[in-house]
């Protein structure tokens with residue numbers, strides 16, 4: 001069979017659709033296989049709909065605190081169904097946008113379940129069971145992930161739910177236990193708590209958002225507790241009894257066992273990869289710990305087969321999937337892209353206060369043997385933060401004492417997710433601490449805190 005396509009991408013998430021568009025720009029004839037909505041988890045069940053829900057929560061919080069800003073508002077109440085509806089509409093709109101982009105870039109969509117076969121073929125089974133085989137010169141697997149399940153908490157989508165159900169519940173639960181305090185867990189914990197659900201977080205590690213700098217974890221825990229979220233760290237859910245009306249959750253803590261009652265348990269303990277039935281065994285594509293093994297350009301051990309996004313090692317983030325997709329197709333097209341620098345990937349968490357970070361934590365920098373200079377600037381000393389009524393949080397920067405290399409940047413506060421790109425760009429350009437101090441930041445902005453934190457590291461800070 002002659003090659004019908006230069007490239008077939010299986011999965012249309014931020015890895016797959018971005019790879020397809022870049023390939024089309026580079027002159028390839030491209031098809032994308034998708035079994036569900038275009039845009040993958042990110043647009044339909046991840047990044048975007050959660051941010052829509054979080055926006056609703058923030059608007060409600062603003063209205064609830066309107067008096068602080070000199071505004072009288074009476075009788076604000078939560079329309080939970082309205083929040084869910086808005087979130088679904090935003091997601092649907094974004095998915096439609098991908099349809100438009102595919103059309104614009106002349107990318108064909110093959111609806112159905114894709115499976116790779118030997119000889120660079122892809123079998124697509126549609127929802128009626130009809131199978132069609134397509135030939136390609138190259139295939140990219142970008143099948144993404146789903147909620148990981150723990151044996152003690154099998155997801156039943158009624159009382160023990162994953163992130164999908166948490167976005168579209170029929171009614172707002174009165175009491176919720178969130179298991180896991182990574183980005184997904186704390187975003188839902190913040191959302192439900194701020195609209196009036198009683199929320200308990202259970203975290204196995206000794207602090208919330210355990211991948212972040214310790215000071216950020218402490219600040220978030222303090223804020224969550226102040227706002228009524230119960231936080232149980234160094235704790236483990238060992239059993240969930242779903243008999244009866246609600247759930248009885250058994251939690252093993254350092255002090256012994258504790259029972260929690262709730263309507264629903266949200267399992268937010270990570271991501272499992274969608275690799276079942278996609279033809280890995282039949283074609284001999286190698287995996288390790290549930291992820292596809294790839295080289296720096298996302299090539300698997302099988303000629304012409306590539307893998308990107310949540311199904312390969314590295315952080316499970318939309319912007320990482322997209323960056324991998326672009327590098328992968330540029331390499332296929334014969335260009336010479338630089339491999340992705342996994343040490344300079346920003347991570348953002350959109351609860352309130354927001355968290356954003358890039359590079360090493362203070363502990364990691366010390367463990368790596370660096371002699372470091374650390375600077376911290378609190379938003380309580382920022383004019384813009386005061387004016388906005390968002391004085392919680394800080395920017396913390398870490399520099400190598402010897403050469404001034406910017407090793408890490410950690411922020412917690414309002415809108416910090418919009419500020420972290422400065423640190424990513426500066427680190428990419430190998431900007432030193434002194435250069436950052438001399439980079440004039442606009443006043444009044446939250447971003448001045450980055451310059452001031454750098455100045456604090458070198459004992460030149462002005463406003464504290």
Ligand SMILES: Cc1cc2nc3c(=O)[nH]c(=O)nc-3n(C[C@H](O)[C@H](O)[C@H](O)COP(=O)(O)OP(=O)(O)OC[C@H]3O[C@@H](n4cnc5c(N)ncnc54)[C@H](O)[C@@H]3O)c2cc1C
Pocket residue numbers: 010011012013014015016033034035036037038039040041042043045046047048050112113114115142143144145163184274277278308309310311316317318319320321348
């Ligand atoms: C609740 C939640 C919030 C998140 N928030 C953020 C965030 O704010 N920022 C961020 O960077 N990341 C966030 N993420 C992570 C982000 O969504 C993922 O990292 C990203 O979507 C991964 O992209 P991907 O292209 O690898 O796969 P996915 O987005 O998972 O897309 C895979 C696609 O492949 C399709 N597919 C799977 N198997 C097949 C098959 N055999 N045949 C055909 N189609 C198939 C699926 O239907 C899906 O559409 C969040 C995730 C969740 C769950």
